Amino acid sequence: MPRVITADEAAALINDGDTIMVGGFLGIGSPGTVIDAMVKRGVKDLTLICNDTAFPDKMTGKMIMNKQFKKIIVSHIGTNKETGRQMTAGELEVELNPQGTLAERIRCGGVGLGGFYTPTGVGTPVQEGKELRVVDGREMLFETPLKAKVTYLKAARGDKYGNLRYHATGMNFNPVMAFAGETVVAEIDELIDFMDPDDVHTPGVLVDYIVRRGR
Template sequence: MKKVYGSAAEALDGLLFDGMTIAAGGFGLCGIPENLIAALHEAGTKDLTVASNNCGIDGFGLGILLEAKQIKKMMSSYVGENAEFMRQYLSGELELEFNPQGTLAERMRAGGVGIPGFYTRTGVGTQIAEGKEHKEFDGETFILERAIVADVSIVKAWKADDTGNLVFRKTARNFNPPAAMCGKTCIVEVEEIVPRGSLDPDCIHLPGVYVHRLIQGEFEKRIEQRTTRAA
């Protein structure tokens, strides 16, 4: 099965439709799939539901899709450094489903391993719990959270072989593995595609069984908040 494609546009070809759900890896600007986001913007696909920890920043990352009004709903844990995200939400232009950060990650992971839902204490007694099933275990109240299964997941890894075995780089690992797992089709962009057999099996963070399409990209790797001091 061929997994390596020549470009982000080629890797997305045949998968996009208006109203689809996309799971996107990354945290802030760390480990985001820059090339696939740009290709989504170019494709003009609209009314998207995007499950991602946050929505990039103004003018970069998922913020590009937000500014182009291609996103209808965000499933996130953090508004972050994105003023347009805040503006659209407060004005009623954007739907927002807030999730505790660990709950969002687990909802993605659960979707990837075939678990339809799970109970958690996180959010009990808050707005997060409204409208959700409550159940008691050992005298404690838990709420039911449903798994996320996306039509397509877009993620960023450091290295891959041509079968899709992935290695992530330090904190860029963040949301990428669970986002990759929960997509019906998973597309990954990497900095380097290495020969098959060259990756140490003990160092593979996500096996290729989850990966359907793969590209090697070029990355700007912007810094979200640059803090400096005098020399």
């Protein structure tokens, strides 16, 4: 059974230089209370695995503004001009992945696979430095799995057993990321005693800690 902790306690699970995953898509489905706690704590030199860096004043964008990352592994950065500035200035390493490739790399990390081959990115800058081989007559790139020391999720509802349910597009990357963290923290809007099994999106066996939004 996961333990209910504060946002400050959740932020204290990581140290300088760690790799984290954060759910969300342009801030939707991101754990805002925990992100604010990480900004307050000021942990540095992190590697971020996330779909994007949101906006300068929202979610992971706040951590970009606070210069807390040394590297980000993302799908796009176009909505946060500070991310682009830091990349251009050599202050931040940015690894861009096609969105489907990013999701599959996370899935592979979560289920223990050693990587996968995909035609996406062949003949583009994405190919640089990657193994290329022909599979069934098609050129494919080899992509490696992704994992994190701590994964931070956001769900609409959770029960005392850690079972989670997301709301609408707030689901996005959260379910697949739940498999890929050594430690998994879920920020939730509402804590209930028991969730109907048919309502569960992420089973509680994957969740280590729960944070109630705003606490």
